Amino acid sequence: MLYINDDYFTSEDVEALFCTFDQLDALKKCSNQRIGVCLTHPFHFISLSLYIKEKGGSLAPIHPSTPKEAALRQAEKASCHLLLYGSLEEVIYLPNDLEEQSGVLVQMSSGTTGEPKCIERSWQSIEEELDSYVRQLPFGVDVTPLITCPITHSFGLISGVLAALKRNVEPVIITNLYPHYTINKCKEYPKHVLYGSPTFIHTLVQLLPSKQRIHAVMTSGMFFPDSWFSLLHRASTHVYQQYGCSEVGCISIHPDVSHPSEMGLPLSHLIVETGKQEQPKEIVVQLGRTVVYTKDIGYVNEDGLLCLLGRMDDMINVAGLNVYPQEVEDVLLQEPRVEEAVVYKKADSFAGERVCVTFTACERIDPIQLREWCKMRLAPHQIPIQFHQVDYIPTLPNGKISRKLVKEMEYESTRN
Incomplete structure (x- = not known):
């Protein structure tokens, strides 16, 4: 069935938990309820997710490290009827008299703003995504997925766990995030594909022994800087990338990334529209009758690959030049x-807007030196007018860099 770190769980173990769920009063009406799940044990979380999906109920996953008060706020924002917190024994009922009409996966997405928003996806749409995703994966059933990203997030849950089960492969879920533990797992499973955040993967490849390589890596969620990307290519036999959004899941997969902006070919169940290289536009995705405006800017290159330039909100307009x-x-x-x-x-x-940068470095750097560096390599309107050196770059809980947080940190430092 699956591994969690070094522990193996069989399909019989899942069936035994299903029998336990059948006896719990809190879950007897799960087909008409929305259930927040914040469980410490990953196997209990996965089994309960499969159970709720099978019964046609609605699931709102919450990261297991979330404090109780914060988990309650998330469950209330997701309109949950109840919250299972910590273990199967602790059930917190929430005021909600409305019956759920059809089962959905409820996800809290922060985007780049840090403001949470509640997104619902039907289990049917997730099945369509899984069918299309598995067909387009560039590796076979002999490749073991090593999942280091949170399984309460769609990347870990859908692309990692559910996609592996869909293609009858036993995934290895790694919650022990000491990099050397994952490096040993890569060695234990020579033919593997590593699912992880760019930040974690970058740390991993820096610590990788000189004679060891990562067989394959699948990353998603944000750009790899060029320097990180070069290091990753040197340390990995295969580099895959997927791109998506919370509203529709995975949008495209690239089987052989040569530049971090390349997001690959769209999945077959989607219609994706955007601009051309000389005139980028917002990426718009159509799933059936649903049209999603991603607020990402991109284009399709001469090879038909979807390429991403960034968020519309992040684009800087300097005197009419993007x-x-x-x-x-x-x-x-x-x-x-x-x-x-x-x-x-x-x-x-x-100019309307100007370019600014916050950076970290191995030593103090005179801003004049960086400005001269940029003058040799950028157009005048692209050159930052302010350079702000810090000890660390703040990130959101999902590991993504938030330009809003960085800007706020720079503002606070100039006030003090």
Whole structure:
């Protein structure tokens, strides 16, 4: 069935838990209820997710490290009837008299703003995604998925666990996130595909022994900086990338990434529209009668690959000229001393908006030096007017970099 770290759980173990669920008063009406699930044991969470899906109920996954008060707030925001917190024994009933009409997966998405929003997807739409996703995967049943990202998130739950079960492969879910533990798992399963966040994967490849390679990696969620991407290619035999959004799940898969902006070919059950390389536009996705405006800017290149430039909200308009933060960040990260860089916009009375950057480095860097570096490699309107060096770059709980948080941190530091 599946592994969680070093423990193996069979289909019989799942069936035994299903029998336990059948006896729980809290779950007897799950087909008409929305259930928040914040369980400490990953196997209990997966089994209960499968049970609720099979019964046609609605599931709102909550990360197991979430404090009780925060979990309650999330469950209430998701309109849950009850919350299972910590263990199957602790059931918290919430005021909700409305019966659920059809089963959905409820997810809290923060996007790049950090403001939570509640997104619902029917189990039928998730099955359509899984069918299309498995058909387009660039590897076979002999490749074991090693899942290091949270299984309460769609990337870990749908693309990782459910997709593996769909293709009759036993996934290995890794909750022990000491990098050397995952490195040993990569060695234990020579033909593997590692599902993880860019930040964790970057840490992993830096610690990888010189004679060991990652067989394959599947990343999603944010851009890899060029320097990270080069290191990943040197350490991995195969580099895959997928792109998606909470409203429709995975949108595209790339089987052989040569540049971090390449998101691959769209899945067959979707219609994807965007601009051309010379005129990028918002990426719009159609699933049946549902049309989703992703607020991402992209284009389709000459090979038919979907390419991503960034978020519409992040794009900087300097006197009518568009600046995409990723392009500026790539140039800054080529400077050997710069470790991380986040580009964002500030209002400007003359140009409308201006480019600013917050960065980390292995030593103190004079902003004049960085400005000269950029002048040699960027157009005048792309060159940052402010360089702010910090000790660390703040991230959201899902590991993504938030330009809003970075801008707020820079603002607070200038006030103090």
